[in-house]
Structure formats: structure tokens, C-alpha cells
Amino acid sequence: xxxxxxxxxxxxxxxxxxxxxxxxxxxxxxxxxxxxxxxxxxxxxxxxxxxxxxxxxxxxxxxxxxxxxxxxxxxxxxxxxxxxxxxxxxxxxxxxxxxxxxxxxxxxxxxxxxxxxxxxxxxxxxxxxxxxxxxxxxxxxxxxxxxxxxxxxxxxxxxxxxxxxxxxxxxxxxxxxxxxxxxxxxxxxxxxxxxxx
Numbered sequence: 001x002x003x004x005x006x007x008x009x010x011x012x013x014x015x016x017x018x019x020x021x022x023x024x025x026x027x028x029x030x031x032x033x034x035x036x037x038x039x040x041x042x043x044x045x046x047x048x049x050x051x052x053x054x055x056x057x058x059x060x061x062x063x064x065x066x067x068x069x070x071x072x073x074x075x076x077x078x079x080x081x082x083x084x085x086x087x088x089x090x091x092x093x094x095x096x097x098x099x100x101x102x103x104x105x106x107x108x109x110x111x112x113x114x115x116x117x118x119x120x121x122x123x124x125x126x127x128x129x130x131x132x133x134x135x136x137x138x139x140x141x142x143x144x145x146x147x148x149x150x151x152x153x154x155x156x157x158x159x160x161x162x163x164x165x166x167x168x169x170x171x172x173x174x175x176x177x178x179x180x181x182x183x184x185x186x187x188x189x190x191x192x193x194x195x196x197x
Contacts, residue, residue: 073128084137100131
């Protein structure tokens with residue numbers, strides 16, 4: 001199922017097959033932000049961080065004082081911090097709707113989705129000036145040249161088109177099943193064994 005723009009999958013979802021159990025990728029859904037002959041980079045969109053809230057992160061980064069945290073606008077007050085992947089886990093990335101753009105900082109991935117990795121977008125979200133929809137992830141998933149293609153061929157990942165509703169509106173615990181459903185696959189029927197001819 002490896003088909004996209006010029007054979008590259010940026011802007012698509014990767015869905016972990018049952019055989020991927022190592023390094024926290026089990027049952028992961030990854031939004032692929034970049035994919036080229038130089039490798040790939042994506043964010044896991046269905047693994048929230050258990051012990052770090054968006055409010056706490058804003059206080060830690062001195063974006064808001066602790067006593068103002070209860071005054072966050074509605075989208076910021078309910079936003080969760082995701083574990084985006086095992087690479088650069090101290091660095092934040094915001095995957096968001098394309099209604100927000102910072103010159104020289106925002107990378108448009110397609111017409112609907114963009115990526116920004118600066119403190120400015122966090123300040124904008126905290127002030128109610130940010131994008132309509134956003135996912136904050138610490139860290140990212142990265143692949144060396146040819147590595148992702150090898151993992152897909154080894155039955156490690158499926159891919160499908162991403163849509164904003166799945167990214168931003170679907171409950172976290174439903175994203176894996178919903179992504180598989182886009183391909184017409186029932187998660188209960190997936191096998192950890194790959195086929196051999």
C-alpha cells in the first residue's frame with residue numbers, strides 16, 4: 001500500500017502493525033511530516049504523556065505564570081502533550097491546522113496541515129491567538145534514508161491518507177482503530193506474522 005506523491009508519504013498516516021512492539025511504537029499512529037530520499041520524520045499522534053499537562057509545560061517554559069494557568073482559553077485548557085517519538089524528546093513540535101502561520105517558522109505540509117516548532121506558537125495558543133486545531137508533541141520519530149521503506153516492506157507499517165478530523169477531533173484511544181478502518185481493516189484481525197510465499 002505504498003503509494004503517494006512521487007513515492008513519498010509526507011502528509012500520510014503510518015499505522016504500526018502488531019509486529020512492531022519495540023521502542024514504544026506498539027499501536028502507534030504516526031503523522032508523517034516529511035519523507036524524501038534523505039529519510040523521514042513524523043509525530044506519534046495517539047500517545048499522550050501521562051505526567052505532563054499543557055498547562056504545566058507552559059509554566060515550566062515561563063510562557064505563563066503559575067497563577068494564570070487557570071485562565072487559559074478553552075482550546076489551550078484541554079490540550080494534551082503527546083510523546084511524539086524517541087528522537088529529541090526535549091524538543092516540542094506543534095502539528096496544526098493551516099489557519100496559523102509564522103513567517104520563516106511554519107512548514108506547510110499540505111493545504112490543511114502545517115508544522116511549527118517555536119515557542120511563539122505556544123504563546124499564541126496560550127493567548128487564544130493560535131490555530132483552531134493543534135497537537136503538541138515532545139520528540140519525533142525519525143528514519144534514515146531507505147529505513148522507512150524497508151520497514152514498510154517488512155510488514156511493519158501500513159499507510160493511509162490523513163484527514164484533519166482523525167488528527168484533531170478523534171479521541172486519542174480511537175485513532176488507531178479509526179486509521180485502520182480507513183483501510184477497511186478490523187484491528188482484531190491483524191496478525192503479528194507476515195505472509196511468506
